Amino acid sequence: MSEVLTGAQAIIRSLENLGVTDVFGLPGGAILPTYDPLMDSKKIRHILVRHEQGAGHAAEGYASASGKLGVCIATSGPGATNLVTAIADAHMDSVPLLAITGQVGSKLIGTDAFQEADIVGITMPITKHSFLVTRAEDIPETIAAAVLIATTGRPGPVLVDVTKDAQVSKAEFVWPPKVELPGYKPVTKPHGKQIQAAAALIGESKKPVLYVGGGVVRSGASASLLKLAELTGAPVVTTLMARGAFPDSHPLNLGMPGMHGTVPAVTSLQKSDLLIALGARFDDRVTGDLKSFAPEAKVIHVDIDPAEIGKIRFADVPIVGDANEVITELNLELQKQPKADLNEWWAFLDNLRARYPLGYTPADDGKLSPQYVIERIGELSGPEAIFAAGVGQHQMWSAQFIKYERPNAWLNSGGAGTMGYSVPAAMGAKVAQPDRLVWSIDGDGCFQMTNQELATCAINNIPIKVAIINNSSLGMVRQWQTLFYNERYSNTDLHTGTDALMIPDFVKLAEAYGCLGIRVEKEEDIDKAIKLAIETNDRPVVIDFIVSRDAMVWPMVAAGVSNDEVKYARDAAPIWDNEE
Amino acid sequence: MSKHVLSLLVEDKPGLLTRVAGLFARRGYNIESLAVGASEIEGLSRITVVVSVEGLPLEQVTKQLNKLINVIKIVELEPEQAVQRDHMLIKVKTEPATRSQVLEAVTLFRARVIDVVSDAVIIEVTGDSSKCAALIKVLEPFGIKELVQSGVLAMGRGSKSITEKVLK
Numbered sequence: 061m062s063e064v065l066t067g068a069q070a071i072i073r074s075l076e077n078l079g080v081t082d083v084f085g086l087p088g089g090a091i092l093p094t095y096d097p098l099m100d101s102k103k104i105r106h107i108l109v110r111h112e113q114g115a116g117h118a119a120e121g122y123a124s125a126s127g128k129l130g131v132c133i134a135t136s137g138p139g140a141t142n143l144v145t146a147i148a149d150a151h152m153d154s155v156p157l158l159a160i161t162g163q164v165g166s167k168l169i170g171t172d173a174f175q176e177a178d179i180v181g182i183t184m185p186i187t188k189h190s191f192l193v194t195r196a197e198d199i200p201e202t203i204a205a206a207v208l209i210a211t212t213g214r215p216g217p218v219l220v221d222v223t224k225d226a227q228v229s230k231a232e233f234v235w236p237p238k239v240e241l242p243g244y245k246p247v248t249k250p251h252g253k254q255i256q257a258a259a260a261l262i263g264e265s266k267k268p269v270l271y272v273g274g275g276v277v278r279s280g281a282s283a284s285l286l287k288l289a290e291l292t293g294a295p296v297v298t299t300l301m302a303r304g305a306f307p308d309s310h311p312l313n314l315g316m317p318g319m320h321g322t323v324p325a326v327t328s329l330q331k332s333d334l335l336i337a338l339g340a341r342f343d344d345r346v347t348g349d350l351k352s353f354a355p356e357a358k359v360i361h362v363d364i365d366p367a368e369i370g371k372i373r374f375a376d377v378p379i380v381g382d383a384n385e386v387i388t389e390l391n392l393e394l395q396k397q398p399k400a401d402l403n404e405w406w407a408f409l410d411n412l413r414a415r416y417p418l419g420y421t422p423a424d425d426g427k428l429s430p431q432y433v434i435e436r437i438g439e440l441s442g443p444e445a446i447f448a449a450g451v452g453q454h455q456m457w458s459a460q461f462i463k464y465e466r467p468n469a470w471l472n473s474g475g476a477g478t479m480g481y482s483v484p485a486a487m488g489a490k491v492a493q494p495d496r497l498v499w500s501i502d503g504d505g506c507f508q509m510t511n512q513e514l515a516t517c518a519i520n521n522i523p524i525k526v527a528i529i530n531n532s533s534l535g536m537v538r539q540w541q542t543l544f545y546n547e548r549y550s551n552t553d554l555h556t557g558t559d560a561l562m563i564p565d566f567v568k569l570a571e572a573y574g575c576l577g578i579r580v581e582k583e584e585d586i587d588k589a590i591k592l593a594i595e596t597n598d599r600p601v602v603i604d605f606i607v608s609r610d611a612m613v614w615p616m617v618a619a620g621v622s623n624d625e626v627k628y629a630r631d632a633a634p635i636w637d638n639e640e
Numbered sequence: 641m642s643k644h645v646l647s648l649l650v651e652d653k654p655g656l657l658t659r660v661a662g663l664f665a666r667r668g669y670n671i672e673s674l675a676v677g678a679s680e681i682e683g684l685s686r687i688t689v690v691v692s693v694e695g696l697p698l699e700q701v702t703k704q705l706n707k708l709i710n711v712i713k714i715v716e717l718e719p720e721q722a723v724q725r726d727h728m729l730i731k732v733k734t735e736p737a738t739r740s741q742v743l744e745a746v747t748l749f750r751a752r753v754i755d756v757v758s759d760a761v762i763i764e765v766t767g768d769s770s771k772c773a774a775l776i777k778v779l780e781p782f783g784i785k786e787l788v789q790s791g792v793l794a795m796g797r798g799s800k801s802i803t804e805k806v807l808k
């Protein structure tokens with residue numbers, strides 16, 4: 061059975077048929093035809109954002125919280141270019157994202173027509189793939205192909221740019237369409253020989269580490285990872301993208317590695333004789349200076365993207381495949397062999413854990429300690445909540461001081477480091493998981509980049525909670541100025557604090573947006589405010605936590621420096637070298 | 641620095657060349673030569689690209705190319721197992737005194753003259769890169785007015801074809 065639909069109707073019908081239930085967007089001339097049938101859709105909820113970047117990050121948050129596809133829509137030209145940051149962000153963090161943009165009429169392409177921008181060209185380096193559609197009959201197949209590409213293999217953003225005439229003209233709607241992608245065949249099932257080789261290396265290793273990356277979260281491999289960890293007894297480190305992939309409460313968990321990782325996690329990689337990298341990509345924020353990274357370690361590298369394997373670090377045993385499938389197979393193989401004795405390794409690591417726990421020096425300027433605020437938000441909200449961070453110090457403290465027990469509870473912009481991610485991502489997460497408590501933990505800088513989506517939240521009954529960790533400055537940049545630029549604070553003062561100009565007043569701003577606004581300046585008010593926020597669900601809540609601007613993120617491995625130089629606190633390097 | 645000849649079988653889609661060229665530029669790989677054209681199968685094109693890689697394994701280049709959705713197959717053509725051809729047009733200045741010497745070089749290199757005017761000839765030559773380079777050297781003293789060359793074309797020796805293997 062087939063019927064004749066306009067291209068615009070075909071877009072909506074295709075999305076419905078593919079199971080899309082929520083989209084984020086903002087209309088304009090070139091996408092107007094599609095907004096008309098969208099209004100009639102009973103299956104798709106469209107959430108009108110205030111800025112297309114917000115639509116993009118909301119779709120990302122939606123996808124990251126639920127594991128489903130996120131969808132955003134924008135018009136041609138500036139509408140489409142406003143999506144670019146979010147598309148780049150999704151590309152770096154492998155988020156399944158479909159971006160649909162209107163394009164000027166096909167006859168006008170190339171004439172510098174009103175609101176024409178070559179968005180396919182602009183986004184080529186930051187999409188997994190992109191399509192320009194100029195004919196209505198190509199729409200079902202293209203949308204289906206785009207969704208397939210975005211959600212399978214290594215997930216990522218796919219852009220579909222549809223000319224206005226393709227939306228307006230009519231064609232027979234054939235479903236399911238024939239999707240032919242002869243050049244796209246992601247390998248998910250690992251090679252048996254490689255699994256055996258990996259098991260053999262694990263059997264021989266005295267100092268293994270499970271180096272867990274975001275791929276484990278995307279592949280839904282947490283349950284099999286738990287089994288793998290227990291089968292091997294090996295320590296686990298979870299990267300910034302993988303916080304929650306393995307429970308923080310588990311005794312095998314050493315925490316986060318990398319620039320602001322825990323001393324035990326950073327050191328375990330450095331001293332290891334076998335890195336078992338699972339859906340991780342040896343990012344420079346994890347390895348530090350590459351030449352001195354984990355010098356004695358052999359590497360088993362598991363990734364669904366063959367190009368990640370051997371890109372940065374040679375892999376002794378490369379395994380291409382889906383993390384969950386690989387780990388499951390590996391577990392079967394490991395069950396056949398005795399568990400290695402790792403007592404000596406653990407004695408070394410436990411000593412580090414005892415000596416260098418995560419901690420902080422409380423603020424002494426009368427302001428709140430940001431770490432404490434974040435820790436309390438985590439404790440009072442519990443492991444079922446979702447936490448979406450911005451980028452900066454507050455992001456690192458959120459990664460460090462909130463205890464994550466499940467995957468998809470921690471959302472952040474890891475690869476791109478996009479300020480402005482948090483509020484719209486939290487909004488998207490709340491739409492995907494309406495029964496969960498969703499926090500945006502944001503900086504006063506980040507918040508000012510995308511807070512207009514509070515209007516979207518208030519109007520559409522999306523009651524997120526925003527905690528602004530207000531240090532009145534671009535804190536992370538200021539920290540680098542403190543450490544590396546002789547405390548010369550060039551352009552990092554934001555004047556948002558209570559003893560500054562207080563522009564803007566975040567409480568007034570929250571109220572203007574129809575949110576509950578709360579200011580917290582005293583430690584004894586922290587819990588009360590968090591509890592009130594958790595209880596308030598008839599509107600979004602914004603808490604302005606006035607924190608010390610001198611608090612710094614520790615431990616730290618300075619950029620480009622060896623992980624061996626990890627500093628536990630300013631001028632305090634751990635002394636593990638002479639303990640062997 | 642090592643040079644490799646890659647033969648890519650690709651879907652003939654709009655923007656394909658931009659995707660391939662953009663990938664090379666973005667990842668810092670050097671294209672030495674590029675030749676694009678239809679293959680024997682409708683809808684599929686062949687790209688022959690000569691890439692020079694420094695400090696990274698060729699494998700990274702092919703893996704990244706393989707991630708492009710429209711790239712179907714990539715084969716490295718080793719010099720011993722493939723034929724390689726450059727194609728060149730050279731416009732050379734001629735004077736009554738030098739014309740015969742120019743024509744002699746043409747014969748010697750098994751090139752062809754495809755256009756003649758009183759003070760110049762256009763020479764067409766096909767061959768491997770070293771032959772073409774040698775001819776240029778010989779013609780240079782007479783005055784090369786213009787030189788146009790295609791990218792390297794390469795094909796594996798023997799009866800097998802890349803397309804056959806892919807479309808099975």
Ligand SMILES: Cc1ncc(C[n+]2csc(CCOP(=O)(O)OP(=O)(O)O)c2C)c(N)n1
Binds near residue numbers: 454477504505535
């Ligand atoms: C869009 C964007 N611009 C600039 C930066 C550089 N940058 C990284 S962290 C940071 C400071 C963020 O300040 P704030 O949101 O107040 O968070 P804090 O570090 O104070 O917790 C800046 C400017 C960035 N990551 N993203």
